[in-house]
Amino acid sequence: MNNLRILLVDDEPDVLDFLSFNLQKEGYEVYTASEGREAVQMAKKVSPNLILLDVMMPEMDGIEACKEIRTLPECKDTLIVFLTARTEDYSQIAGLDAGADDYISKPIKPRVLVSRIKALLRRRFQSETDTSIFDVGGGIKINKENYSVKVDNKEISLPKKEFELLYLLASKPGKVFTREDILHKIWGEDVVVGDRTIDVHIRKLRQKLGDEVIKTLKGIGYKFEF
Amino acid sequence: MNNLRILLVDDEPDVLDFLSFNLQKEGYEVYTASEGREAVQMAKKVSPNLILLDVMMPEMDGIEACKEIRTLPECKDTLIVFLTARTEDYSQIAGLDAGADDYISKPIKPRVLVSRIKALLRRRFQSETDTSIFDVGGGIKINKENYSVKVDNKEISLPKKEFELLYLLASKPGKVFTREDILHKIWGEDVVVGDRTIDVHIRKLRQKLGDEVIKTLKGIGYKFEF
């Protein structure tokens, strides 16, 4: 939904698969094209936040494609990054000239690739890659700012109490919260809700997050752990 | 109302239709004429911001028309762009001499045409095609400068409060604004309006923008998302 979109363009299906896999794992929405003309069309259609563009391709090469993409109004904020074989060093100059924002030499380790892409996107789209998001592990990310939770990169929305409960537990993974702790922190000092109320909220969270992340300690309380 | 006006002049109805379609899609107000004399009259009447003028036409050709239009007081700020077949290179000289601001060779891809036109208009009419317009997604564009909003390129006008509310929410898509946030930011620190007031304004916005873009988070607040 509010994900950043990346368009991959390369004529080798293997490379496409490989990059695609690694970027999707990071939560990006990934689109692919295998040659320049297709790339331009895709770019127009999905208006990606970043395009990873192989320089050497049959038909229309990366440089040409880049120039065309730069003229698209849909892509005025799009970052364009060239993928070049290490030897093709001319592409640095030609590419940046054609309107590219950066270039990356192949071969590259996925981690390095991902971190460079993240850095570029952060610089350009800071507001979307926000501070108050934190990854609590177990595939769960909590964003305090917009009261939203991502589970395996799928956004789910929680009602207030459930969110607060999750937030409390997840903010100190591993720590055990007694029922009393939880009542005081979430319902306040002078509440009169029954004990079962907590259980029920825990259950609702488990329904949404999966049964593993919140653990019960009989007679003691609950903890978040992954 | 505050749209930029473009006058298309060409003797081939097909070309006229084609360009007209592509430019209207971008939100311009498009007028057409099929020959020079008609073009001059139209120009006088609608005082367009830009005229796209085919060079080769029966009766009065583009160059003649251009010269006449340049004498009209209604068109002193009008940009005139010639459309020329790629071969007619003399037109570059003659055209620019006659008072044209640019020329574009046919055939041309609509995207390229549109982006060149946009660039020209932006340069000349910066104030209207301004930085403070931003496309917040979901087919909604907000122009802070003249308090106007476009939904799917249809301009709708919002009363002040509604505009401010939309602007606040849309300026940080995804972020949740609590009722308190909203009250403070829009009504000021020492407000005395009831809570339901916000709801009512939200409802009015939803009536105008569609129900999807503003989301409710019960017990928390509202957020803009597309």
Place this chain on the structure above:
DNA sequence: CTTTGACTTAACAATTAATTAACAACTTAA
């Protein structure tokens, strides 16, 4: 193998929050 205490679960009730329509009070422009 029953009992017991502690948690889970489903169904439902109570509560709280938001939507909506109708309208009143203000503002502005004609």
Place this chain on the structure above:
DNA sequence: TTAAGTTGTTAATTAATTGTTAAGTCAAAG
């Protein structure tokens, strides 16, 4: 001054959430 539009209020309705109850599990202890 009227008319039109904007802004804020209220009250009825609708919807979602939060909380309760009671039956059901499960594991450890007797």
